[in-house]
Amino acid sequence: MLSLETLITFFTASILLGLVPGPDNIFVLTQSALRGKGSGLIVMLGLCTGLIVHTTAVALGIAIIFQTSAIAFSALKFIGAGYLIYLAWQAFRASAEKIQGEADGVVNYWKLYCRGIIMNITNPKVSIFFLAFLPQFTDPSRGSVAYQLLLLGGLFIIATILIFGGIALLAGTLGQWLNRSDRTQNFLNKLSGTVFMALAIKLATTER
Secondary structure, three states, rough: OOOOHHHHHHHHHHHHHHOOOOOOHHHHHHHHHOHHHHHHHHHHHHHHHHHHHHHHHHHHOOOOOHHHHHHHHHHHHHHHHHHHHHHHHHHHHHHHHHHHHHHOOOOHHHHHHHHOOOEEOHHHHHHHHHHHHHHHHHHHHOOOHHHHHHHHHHHHHHHHHHHHHHHHHHHHHHHHHHHHHHHHHHHHHHHHHHHHHHHHHHHHHOOO
């Protein structure tokens, strides 16, 4: 079992990392602003489910494939970039009425949850980040390293829930005010599409 000091240090670092602007928290922010707090929280749960996959991959040694294989890394990142482009296309073509309808409660939460999962697991940089970050806090003398990695991954997910949950609630509250006019809704939709496109370009041009 890891020491309490190590766990506190790791959790603090995870909180700080969650505050750094990145694809995942920007995704939560835009979805919350457009579709409400509930949608943002569902997206957050999808992203955290993806983190479970990455944590398990690191604990089992699978994640190292993306660090050592250029083909695997490129394949996954282009799948992720393609999905982001698809989301951008949907955002650009959506009407204000459609956004308003979703904000009023007609939201496909399962679809949003799956979007969060897909967006997270198709980013190979997350696996490589976990592969580099989590082992720094492990101690082989304190038991199974795989168990320690799973524990650290769980703490990282808790930190993510706290930070991303806060972002979803704040952005959702702001979105309720902004979504009062069709013009603002259309602007937010175009902004969301632009963000997705920028994230797709960034992911597609990412190097190991």
